[in-house]
Amino acid sequence: MKNTALTHIHESLGAKIVPFAGYNMPVQYEGVKAEHLAVRESVGVFDVSHMGEFHLKGENALALIQKITSNDASKLTIGKVQYTCMPNADGGIVDDLLVYRLLENEYMLVVNASNMQKDWDWISNHNDVGVTMTNSSDGMSLLAVQGPNAAKAMQSLTQVDLEGMKFYTFEVGKFAGEENIIISATGYTGSGGFEIYIPNEAAEAVWNAVFKVGEAYNIKPCGLASRDTLRLEMGFCLYGNDIDDTTSPIEAGLGWITKFTKDFVNSEALKQQKEAGVTKKLVAFEMQKRAIPRQAYNIVDADGNTIGKVTSGTMSPSLEKGIGMGYVTKEYWKSDSEIFIQIRNKAVLAKVVKLPFYKG
Numbered sequence: 001m002k003n004t005a006l007t008h009i010h011e012s013l014g015a016k017i018v019p020f021a022g023y024n025m026p027v028q029y030e031g032v033k034a035e036h037l038a039v040r041e042s043v044g045v046f047d048v049s050h051m052g053e054f055h056l057k058g059e060n061a062l063a064l065i066q067k068i069t070s071n072d073a074s075k076l077t078i079g080k081v082q083y084t085c086m087p088n089a090d091g092g093i094v095d096d097l098l099v100y101r102l103l104e105n106e107y108m109l110v111v112n113a114s115n116m117q118k119d120w121d122w123i124s125n126h127n128d129v130g131v132t133m134t135n136s137s138d139g140m141s142l143l144a145v146q147g148p149n150a151a152k153a154m155q156s157l158t159q160v161d162l163e164g165m166k167f168y169t170f171e172v173g174k175f176a177g178e179e180n181i182i183i184s185a186t187g188y189t190g191s192g193g194f195e196i197y198i199p200n201e202a203a204e205a206v207w208n209a210v211f212k213v214g215e216a217y218n219i220k221p222c223g224l225a226s227r228d229t230l231r232l233e234m235g236f237c238l239y240g241n242d243i244d245d246t247t248s249p250i251e252a253g254l255g256w257i258t259k260f261t262k263d264f265v266n267s268e269a270l271k272q273q274k275e276a277g278v279t280k281k282l283v284a285f286e287m288q289k290r291a292i293p294r295q296a297y298n299i300v301d302a303d304g305n306t307i308g309k310v311t312s313g314t315m316s317p318s319l320e321k322g323i324g325m326g327y328v329t330k331e332y333w334k335s336d337s338e339i340f341i342q343i344r345n346k347a348v349l350a351k352v353v354k355l356p357f358y359k360g
Contacts, residue, residue, distance in 0.1 A: 028226065045214070058129075160183055190233065255274060
């Protein structure tokens with residue numbers, strides 16, 4: 001198991017450390033609910049240094065990205081970020097990722113930790129156009145400073161106008177005394193904030209500075225468990241749960257990042273799928289009784305016939321009710337459709353709802 005540059009700090013703060021995607025990661029400190037609500041109401045900080053960062057450089061960098069990703073990266077200008085996915089050749093998804101346009105011919109791809117080697121191999125195998133690829137993951141730390149007070153709390157650490165930054169943009173500047181830091185108005189919580197890319201050797205100093213200026217806002221360290229409840233309340237897909245090598249972006253409701261104005265891996269088959277329609281689709285649901293849906297629980301109809309499986313589920317700390325997502329057959333796609341979640345030997349009523357669950 002690898003450690004991040006901050007693992008020793010998490011341990012000193014009493015975090016519960018678990019193995020995750022090859023790293024020792026903090027799953028929680030004070031408790032999931034307290035950390036979740038800190039992000040929804042003020043500001044919280046996640047160490048997400050396990051994420052992978054690949055740099056692609058050269059005059060054909062855009063052409064390679066266009067070939068391997070479903071979204072249209074030609075729309076990116078320097079300082080912009082795009083959410084996208086890499087389709088595989090069989091109709092599934094290799095990974096979902098962020099694409100940063102750093103310079104005219106230089107991009108950074110931010111990928112999921114559990115897929116790092118798979119993604120690197122996939123991109124390398126498609127790189128027949130001479131793009132220089134660098135895996136910067138091991139030397140880079142990443143802090144996600146999230147919540148409605150993130151900009152106010154962090155502003156004294158940088159001259160970059162944090163309040164003025166638009167969602168899915170970034171700037172490179174000085175942060176907490178460190179030069180050339182990527183400050184990105186991104187995050188997976190739905191409560192706003194920033195992701196800060198830092199060289200490992202500066203990670204501890206930046207962490208300490210962030211917590212010092214955040215004291216006035218009751219800043220809290222947050223673990224992977226609250227990151228999961230926060231993203232689920234927004235209906236954001238998690239790779240390995242809601243999307244994987246067997247689920248298509250069309251089935252997963254990611255048609256909005258699947259642009260058929262260009263050719264990319266498996267684009268023709270996905271276009272046909274979009275036109276013909278899919279037989280299963282990812283839907284969101286709320287439990288109608290106090291119960292917690294969990295990943296892999298069966299979804300059944302009123303007669304007990306299996307119609308799908310839960311891909312993500314939890315007790316929502318903001319809504320105080322059970323929420324989840326899962327793939328179901330066509331008859332149950334509409335809002336207010338009644339479905340049942342098989343919890344142990346009971347079929348518990350749930351209703352299909354529109355996302356996000358949390359409307360803040």
